[in-house]
Amino acid sequence: MTGTTRLLCTVAALGCLSLAGPVLASGGGGGGDLGSNEMPSVSTPRYDPAEEYQKGVTALKTNDFKTADQAFDHVLQASPNHLQTLILSGFTKASLNNFRGARDAYKKAISVDGNQVQAHRGYALALVSLGDNDGANKELDVIKQRVTVCAGTCPQAADLNAAVSAVQAAMASGAKQSSIAPPSLLFGDAKSGDRAYVTAVADINQHHYDAALKSLKAAENVFGPHPDVLTYLGYTNRKLGHYDTAEAYYRQALAIAPNHRGATEYYGELKVVRGDMAGAKQMLAKLDSLCSFGCVEAEDLRHWIATGHE
Numbered sequence: 001m002t003g004t005t006r007l008l009c010t011v012a013a014l015g016c017l018s019l020a021g022p023v024l025a026s027g028g029g030g031g032g033d034l035g036s037n038e039m040p041s042v043s044t045p046r047y048d049p050a051e052e053y054q055k056g057v058t059a060l061k062t063n064d065f066k067t068a069d070q071a072f073d074h075v076l077q078a079s080p081n082h083l084q085t086l087i088l089s090g091f092t093k094a095s096l097n098n099f100r101g102a103r104d105a106y107k108k109a110i111s112v113d114g115n116q117v118q119a120h121r122g123y124a125l126a127l128v129s130l131g132d133n134d135g136a137n138k139e140l141d142v143i144k145q146r147v148t149v150c151a152g153t154c155p156q157a158a159d160l161n162a163a164v165s166a167v168q169a170a171m172a173s174g175a176k177q178s179s180i181a182p183p184s185l186l187f188g189d190a191k192s193g194d195r196a197y198v199t200a201v202a203d204i205n206q207h208h209y210d211a212a213l214k215s216l217k218a219a220e221n222v223f224g225p226h227p228d229v230l231t232y233l234g235y236t237n238r239k240l241g242h243y244d245t246a247e248a249y250y251r252q253a254l255a256i257a258p259n260h261r262g263a264t265e266y267y268g269e270l271k272v273v274r275g276d277m278a279g280a281k282q283m284l285a286k287l288d289s290l291c292s293f294g295c296v297e298a299e300d301l302r303h304w305i306a307t308g309h310e
Contacts, residue, residue, distance in 0.1 A: 049078040049256055053085060053224025060088065060186060065095045079225040079252055083112050083119075084185055090122045091179050099129040099176065106179075117146075117156050121163035122179030128167065129176040140167045185221050193222030200232060209239045227257040235266050238273065246270055259290055265297040272304045280305050 056071030072089040075082060090105035106123035109116055124139035147160045154160075170177050196218035203212035213236045220229050234249030250267040253260055268283030284305060287298035304310065 047074040047078060049075045049082070050224045050226040052078075053082075054222075056085075056088060056092070057186060057224075060092065063095075065092050068092045069096060069098075075224060078256055081108075081112050081248070081252065082225045083109055083116065084221060085224060086112065087116065087118050087122065087182065088185055090119070090126070094122065094126060094129070094177075094179060097176065099126045102126040102179075103130060115156075117143075117159040117163055118179065118182050120146075121159075121166060124163070124167040125170055125177050125179050128170045128174075133171060136167065136171060140164065140171075143167065184218075188218070188222035190222065193219045196222070197229065200236075204232065204236060204239075207239075209236050212236050213240070225252060225256060227253040227260050227263060230256070231260065231263040231266060234263070234270070238266070238270050243270065243274060261287060261290060261295060261297040264290070265301045268301045269304050272308060277305065 052071045052074040056068040056075065059065070059068035059071060069089070069092045072085050072092060075085045076089060079085065086105050086109035090102045090109065093099070093101035093105060103123060103126035106119050106126060109119035110123060113119070120139060120143050124136050124143065127133075127136040127139060143160060143163050146156075147164060150157050150160055166177075166179075196215045200212045200215035200219065203209070203215060213233070216229060216233050216236060220226070220233065223229055230249045230253035234246045234253065237243075237249060238246035247267070247270060250263050250270065253263040254267065257263070264283050264287055268280045268287075271277070271280040271283065280301070284298060284301050287295065287301060291298050
């Protein structure tokens with residue numbers, strides 16, 4: 001049985017992973033450990049990013065922007081490139097009239113994914129609120145170019161047109177405004193997230209990777225940067241040939257949970273696919289150190305290194 005089938009079958013057997021629970025037992029984050037050798041002057045608080053993400057979303061639903069802002073800042077400490085959190089952070093900071101912070105969050109989101117319409121809209125509105133009309137005009141031109149390319153036929157057509165209207169209205173009035181928080185990031189719940197995750201696993205097992213990717217993004221909207229979801233986002237993108245995106249997801253997962261065996265194995269497999277055998281062997285050495293008495297993840301990656309494939 002391959003590593004992929006083995007891990008997915010394990011998840012399928014569980015039926016529901018209950019992703020809303022603690023996620024860092026495999027070695028990431030969490031609070032400071034008693035007895036740590038770190039001095040207070042150099043140690044920093046560590047947060048469960050998935051837990052903080054859900055705390056922030058819950059706070060947003062009641063317009064508790066201060067609590068949401070703090071929670072999203074905690075998420076970004078652990079996962080600075082998490083797109084959904086950057087967008088929600090931008091919205092939250094704008095709602096608190098922290099338009100410089102909103103501008104920076106949206107700008108970072110654009111650097112992560114230049115196709116994110118809400119990020120472009122929020123960035124332009126933050127620039128208007130800061131009185132930077134030249135910058136806002138440049139960003140408006142970017143959105144208009146996207147509208148032209150889309151020609152009313154792409155899935156983001158309505159969002160693009162709404163973004164143009166919102167930015168033009170803000171520039172005409174000169175009023176300070178926040179953007180809007182994407183409803184898909186606010187109104188999911190743990191049950192819907194679990195359903196999306198289980199659906200994604202089933203689609204992966206059937207090699208329906210485009211459908212799996214859509215479901216995984218829905219799960220990510222609910223759970224935030226959960227290392228299991230990030231790992232499967234990496235795996236699915238690898239299967240679709242999006243190697244740079246896959247690597248980014250694996251790196252995010254391992255930044256949160258450094259000892260996550262699934263992410264380590266799959267990252268090693270990606271390195272094999274890309275011809276980086278030295279990097280793959282480093283991942284294998286890490287697995288061997290994590291699995292004192294051996295583990296299937298290490299054996300599967302060892303097979304990949306020896307044969308160059310599953």
